[in-house]
Amino acid sequence: MGTISLKNARKAFGDVVIIPGASLDIRNGEFVVFVGPSGCGKSTLLRMIAGLEDLTSGAILIDGKDMTEAAPSKRGLSMVFQSYALYPHMSVRGNISFGLKMAGMPKAEIEAKVAKAAATLNLTEYLDRKPRQLSGGQRQRVAIGRAIVRNPEGFLFDEPLSNLDAALRVNMRLEIMQMHKDLGATMIYVTHDQVEAMTMADRIVVLNRGNIEQVGSPLELYNRPDSLFVAGFIGSPKMNLISGKPAEKFDAHTIGIRPEHLGISLKDGTWSAKISLAEHLGADTFLHVDAGPCGMMTVRAAGEYDAAPGAKIFLTPEPDRIHRFDKDGRAIRK
Amino acid sequence: MATQQTRTLGKLAVSPSVLMLLMWMLVPLSMTIYFSFLRYNLLDPNPICSLLTPGALLDAENRCLAGFSNYSYFLTDPAFFKAMGNSLKLVGWVLAISVASGTLLALLLDQAFYGRGFVRIMMIAPFLVMPTVSALVWQNMLMDPVSGFFAFISKSFGLQPIDWFTYHPLASVIIMVAWQWVPFATLILLTSLQSLDEEQKEAAEMDGTPPLSYFWYIVLPHLIRPMTVVILIETIFLLNVFAEIYVTGTAGPAGNLPFLVYQYGLIANDIGGASAGGIIAVILANIVAFFLMRMIGKNLEA
Amino acid sequence: MARNASIRRKLVVTAFAWTVGLVIFFPILWTVLTSFKTEGDAINIASFFSTGWTTEAYSVVQSRSNYVQFAMNSVILALGSTFFALVIAIPSAWAMAFAPGKRTKDLLMWMLSTKMMPPVGALIPIYLIFRDFGLLDTRGGIITVLMLLNLPIIIWMLYTYFKEIPGEILEASRMDGASLGKELLYVLTPMAIPGIASTLLLNIILAWNEAFWTLALTTKDAAPLTQFIASYSSPEGLFWAKLSAASTMAIAPILVLGWFAQKQLVRGLTFGAVK
Structure with a gap:
C-alpha cells in the first residue's frame, strides 16, 4: 500500500541531463518533501513519478509494481498543481467530480464522495461556484478536494502554497499536515522553501542540480548535513561558511557554524568581529558582523540585543556544533 | 515537456491536417507542372496535334509534349x-x-x-x-x-x-x-x-x-x-x-x-x-x- | 479649466472620428439607401433625398434571380467548410500547442506557406479533377476546397489561442483519467470557447466572401452569393437600385453577424496574431 520507489530514474533532453539518476524508497504513509533551489529538478522528478514526464532510463515502482510506462491516471496517484490547474469552466462540484466521472463511477456514489470531500474542506456552500469566484485559499482547497475524492495511494504536491500570501500559507500548511494524519496516505511535496520542508516533512530529500544530495529527517539534515550544499540550504538564517586560514585550524577546507551556535562576548572569544548591521525581530536579534579573516557572518543573539553598528564583539563557536567539510564539499566525520 | 505517449498522440492528431494540406499542395502542383510541358488545349482534341506535328512525343493520353515552349x-x-x-x-x-x-x-x-x-x-x-x-x-x-x-x-x-x-x-x-x-x-x-x-x-x-x-x-x-x-x-x-x-x-x-x-x-x-x-x-x-x-x-x- | 479643455478636446475628436468613420462606411450606407429607391431616382443624386422610398427593387431581384437558393448555398458552404475545418484543426492545434516537437514551428510555418501558393497554380488541375469526378458545381466539392483553403489560418489561430491555456490544466485532466478525446471535448474546447468563436467567425466571413474558387467552380446548383452578385456585373449593373438591393442582401447576413458578435469579430480579425 502506497510505497513509491525510484530505481536510478534518469531524465535527459538530448544532451541536457536534468536528473542524472535518482534512487529513493518512499515508505507507505510517509510525508516526503523534495526541496532545492529552482531549477534543481525537483518538479521534474515529481512529474516523472506522476507520469507526466517519461524516464529516459530507470524505473518507478508504485506498490512494488513497475509503473514506469503506465499512464498518469493508472498510477493511483493524485496531484495538486502549483497553479491549482482547476477547470475554469466547471463548477467546484464539476472540478471535484471530473476524475470520478472519467472513471465511470455511478452518479449516486459520485454525489456522496463529493459531498463528503466538500464537507471536510469547508467547501459545501461553494459547490456551485466557478473557480474564478473563489479566493486563492478556496481554490487551493478545491484542488485538494479533487485529489482526495479519487482515494489515491499517494498525493503529489507541486509547490502548492507558493501562490498564497504568507498568513494563508501557514494555515494551509497545517491543514495539509492534518490531512496527512487523517488519511495516512503517502505524500510527496515539492517546495523551494526550506522552512516548509523542515516543518512538514517526515523525511526531506534535498536536490541539487538533479542529484539527491541527502535524504533524512529534518533534524538529521539540520544537525548532520552531508555536504556544504545541504548545510547552506537548510536552516534560517543560513549557516556561516568559513574557508581558508580559520578553517585550517580545524583540519578542514571549510567549516560551517550556524548563527544560533555562536557565543557572543564583549571581552574575549575565538574570533573578533565588528557589527555592521543589526536586525531586531523582537524575540531574536540577528547581527551581521564583519569577522575579518572569517568574512561576513550572521550571529543570533537572544532577545533584544542592544548593538550599535561599528561596535566590537567576540564570537566563540560551540565546539560540537562545528561542521567540517573537505575541499569537495563533503562532510568530514570523526 | 510531455511524455512519449502524448507526443505520439500529438503526431496522430496533426497527421490528418498535414496529409490533407500536403495533398492539396502537391497533387495540383505536380499536375500543373506536368501540364505546363504539354501542348494541351481543351478545344484542340489531342490526335490532331499529333497529326499536325508528325514525330512529336506523346504522353499516355496522346497529348504532345511541348518542352519549354509554354x-x-x-x-x-x-x-x-x-x-x-x-x-x-x-x-x-x-x-x-x-x-x-x-x-x-x-x-x-x-x-x-x-x-x-x-x-x-x-x-x-x-x-x-x-x-x-x-x-x-x-x-x-x-x-x-x-x-x-x-x-x-x-x-x-x-x-x-x-x-x-x-x-x-x-x-x-x-x-x-x-x-x-x-x-x-x-x-x-x-x-x-x-x-x-x-x-x-x-x-x-x-x-x-x-x-x-x-x-x-x-x-x-x-x-x-x-x-x-x-x-x-x-x-x-x-x-x-x-x-x-x-x-x-x-x-x-x-x-x-x-x-x-x-x-x-x-x-x-x-x-x-x-x-x-x-x-x-x-x-x-x-x-x-x-x-x-x-x-x-x-x-x-x- | 483643465476639465473644460479636455471635454472640448473630446468633442472635437468625436466630430472628427465620426466624420472619418462615416466616410469609410459611406459606400455601404449609400448602397443600402439606393436599394430603397426607384431606378430613376437612384441615378439622380441631386434629388436623391427629396424623392420617395420603395422596396420595389427587392421584389424584382427576388423574382428574377432566386436569392434564397444562392443565400442557402452561401450559408451551407460557409458553415460546412468551417465545421469540418474545426474538427480537423482542433486536434492539430492541440498537438502543436501542448505536445510540441522540434519540428512544430517549421510545421506551422509550412502550413502558413501553403496559403502563399497562388490559387491559380492549382486552378487548372482542380478544375479538371472536379470535372472528371463530377464535382463541378457541387456543394461537397466547394466545401472541401474552402475547408482546405482556410485550414492553415484556422490552425494558426487556434494554436495562438491554445498557447494561452496553461498546460497544467490539461495535465490535471490526464491525472483525472481523461483520454485524449475527452480531454479535447470536456476540457480544452470549453476553455477555448472565446478563441474558437473568434476563429469560427473569421472563417465564416472568409468563406462567405471567397470569390476565386466559388466563381471558377460553380455555375448554378452550388453557386453562392458571390456568383449571384457577379451576374449583376453587366448589363444589370446599370440598374442601380436592383444592384444595390442584391448587394445589400448579399452582405447583410455577414454585417449583422459581425454587429452582434463584435467582440469575437475584433478578436478574430486580428487572426490571433496581436494581443
Missing part, C-alpha cells in the same frame, strides 16, 4: 509583364495605403470620444463586404463618370468628373481594394496600441515628452511587430486578388498575374500555357514568401 510563350507575352507589374503595383500600393492610414486611424480610434464602439464597427465594415459587391458598388455607383457619387461631388464643385475606370483602371482597383484592407490594418494596429502599457504613457507624460517624439520613440517601435503581421497577411490575400478584376472587367489594363492565368486557361482553354503561367506565379509568390516568412519567423520567436 514557358517561353508565356514569358514573352507582353501581357505577362503588364500583369506582373500590375500585381506588384497592386500589392505595394495597397500595403502602403493600408499601413499608413491604418496607423493614423488606429491613433484616432485610440482617443477617448463619444460613440467609439459605433465608429469602430463602421470602420471595420468594409472588410466584411464581399469583393464582388464592393467591386460593383465602386465601379457603378461611386466611380461612374456620369451619375456616380464622385462625379456628383466633382460637378457640384464645378470640376470635370474623372472617368476612373477608363483612364485610371489600376488606380481604381487599388482604391477599391485598399478600402477593403485599411480596416484590417486599423484593427490590428488599434489592438496593439491598446496593449501599450498605460504606465509608459504616464511616464512619458511626466517626462513632458512632446506628442511627436512620443509617437516616434515609443508608439512606432511598439507597432512594428503588428505592422509585419499586417503586411504578411495582406500580402497573402493581395497577391491573389481576382474577383475585383473579374467583375469590373478591367482585365486588360489592370489584370494581374492570377487573372492572366485564368484568361489563358478558362477563357482561351490553353491548359498548357495557363499551367506554365501558374508555375511562374507560384515561383514569384515563393520569392515573396521567402522574405515574408523570415520576417514573421522572427516575430514568432518573440
Whole structure:
C-alpha cells in the first residue's frame, strides 16, 4: 500500500541531463518533501513519478509494481498543481467530480464522495461556484478536494502554497499536515522553501542540480548535513561558511557554524568581529558582523540585543556544533 | 515537456491536417507542372496535334509534349509583364495605403470620444463586404463618370468628373481594394496600441515628452511587430486578388498575374500555357514568401 | 479649466472620428439607401433625398434571380467548410500547442506557406479533377476546397489561442483519467470557447466572401452569393437600385453577424496574431 520507489530514474533532453539518476524508497504513509533551489529538478522528478514526464532510463515502482510506462491516471496517484490547474469552466462540484466521472463511477456514489470531500474542506456552500469566484485559499482547497475524492495511494504536491500570501500559507500548511494524519496516505511535496520542508516533512530529500544530495529527517539534515550544499540550504538564517586560514585550524577546507551556535562576548572569544548591521525581530536579534579573516557572518543573539553598528564583539563557536567539510564539499566525520 | 505517449498522440492528431494540406499542395502542383510541358488545349482534341506535328512525343493520353515552349510563350507575352507589374503595383500600393492610414486611424480610434464602439464597427465594415459587391458598388455607383457619387461631388464643385475606370483602371482597383484592407490594418494596429502599457504613457507624460517624439520613440517601435503581421497577411490575400478584376472587367489594363492565368486557361482553354503561367506565379509568390516568412519567423520567436 | 479643455478636446475628436468613420462606411450606407429607391431616382443624386422610398427593387431581384437558393448555398458552404475545418484543426492545434516537437514551428510555418501558393497554380488541375469526378458545381466539392483553403489560418489561430491555456490544466485532466478525446471535448474546447468563436467567425466571413474558387467552380446548383452578385456585373449593373438591393442582401447576413458578435469579430480579425 502506497510505497513509491525510484530505481536510478534518469531524465535527459538530448544532451541536457536534468536528473542524472535518482534512487529513493518512499515508505507507505510517509510525508516526503523534495526541496532545492529552482531549477534543481525537483518538479521534474515529481512529474516523472506522476507520469507526466517519461524516464529516459530507470524505473518507478508504485506498490512494488513497475509503473514506469503506465499512464498518469493508472498510477493511483493524485496531484495538486502549483497553479491549482482547476477547470475554469466547471463548477467546484464539476472540478471535484471530473476524475470520478472519467472513471465511470455511478452518479449516486459520485454525489456522496463529493459531498463528503466538500464537507471536510469547508467547501459545501461553494459547490456551485466557478473557480474564478473563489479566493486563492478556496481554490487551493478545491484542488485538494479533487485529489482526495479519487482515494489515491499517494498525493503529489507541486509547490502548492507558493501562490498564497504568507498568513494563508501557514494555515494551509497545517491543514495539509492534518490531512496527512487523517488519511495516512503517502505524500510527496515539492517546495523551494526550506522552512516548509523542515516543518512538514517526515523525511526531506534535498536536490541539487538533479542529484539527491541527502535524504533524512529534518533534524538529521539540520544537525548532520552531508555536504556544504545541504548545510547552506537548510536552516534560517543560513549557516556561516568559513574557508581558508580559520578553517585550517580545524583540519578542514571549510567549516560551517550556524548563527544560533555562536557565543557572543564583549571581552574575549575565538574570533573578533565588528557589527555592521543589526536586525531586531523582537524575540531574536540577528547581527551581521564583519569577522575579518572569517568574512561576513550572521550571529543570533537572544532577545533584544542592544548593538550599535561599528561596535566590537567576540564570537566563540560551540565546539560540537562545528561542521567540517573537505575541499569537495563533503562532510568530514570523526 | 510531455511524455512519449502524448507526443505520439500529438503526431496522430496533426497527421490528418498535414496529409490533407500536403495533398492539396502537391497533387495540383505536380499536375500543373506536368501540364505546363504539354501542348494541351481543351478545344484542340489531342490526335490532331499529333497529326499536325508528325514525330512529336506523346504522353499516355496522346497529348504532345511541348518542352519549354509554354514557358517561353508565356514569358514573352507582353501581357505577362503588364500583369506582373500590375500585381506588384497592386500589392505595394495597397500595403502602403493600408499601413499608413491604418496607423493614423488606429491613433484616432485610440482617443477617448463619444460613440467609439459605433465608429469602430463602421470602420471595420468594409472588410466584411464581399469583393464582388464592393467591386460593383465602386465601379457603378461611386466611380461612374456620369451619375456616380464622385462625379456628383466633382460637378457640384464645378470640376470635370474623372472617368476612373477608363483612364485610371489600376488606380481604381487599388482604391477599391485598399478600402477593403485599411480596416484590417486599423484593427490590428488599434489592438496593439491598446496593449501599450498605460504606465509608459504616464511616464512619458511626466517626462513632458512632446506628442511627436512620443509617437516616434515609443508608439512606432511598439507597432512594428503588428505592422509585419499586417503586411504578411495582406500580402497573402493581395497577391491573389481576382474577383475585383473579374467583375469590373478591367482585365486588360489592370489584370494581374492570377487573372492572366485564368484568361489563358478558362477563357482561351490553353491548359498548357495557363499551367506554365501558374508555375511562374507560384515561383514569384515563393520569392515573396521567402522574405515574408523570415520576417514573421522572427516575430514568432518573440 | 483643465476639465473644460479636455471635454472640448473630446468633442472635437468625436466630430472628427465620426466624420472619418462615416466616410469609410459611406459606400455601404449609400448602397443600402439606393436599394430603397426607384431606378430613376437612384441615378439622380441631386434629388436623391427629396424623392420617395420603395422596396420595389427587392421584389424584382427576388423574382428574377432566386436569392434564397444562392443565400442557402452561401450559408451551407460557409458553415460546412468551417465545421469540418474545426474538427480537423482542433486536434492539430492541440498537438502543436501542448505536445510540441522540434519540428512544430517549421510545421506551422509550412502550413502558413501553403496559403502563399497562388490559387491559380492549382486552378487548372482542380478544375479538371472536379470535372472528371463530377464535382463541378457541387456543394461537397466547394466545401472541401474552402475547408482546405482556410485550414492553415484556422490552425494558426487556434494554436495562438491554445498557447494561452496553461498546460497544467490539461495535465490535471490526464491525472483525472481523461483520454485524449475527452480531454479535447470536456476540457480544452470549453476553455477555448472565446478563441474558437473568434476563429469560427473569421472563417465564416472568409468563406462567405471567397470569390476565386466559388466563381471558377460553380455555375448554378452550388453557386453562392458571390456568383449571384457577379451576374449583376453587366448589363444589370446599370440598374442601380436592383444592384444595390442584391448587394445589400448579399452582405447583410455577414454585417449583422459581425454587429452582434463584435467582440469575437475584433478578436478574430486580428487572426490571433496581436494581443
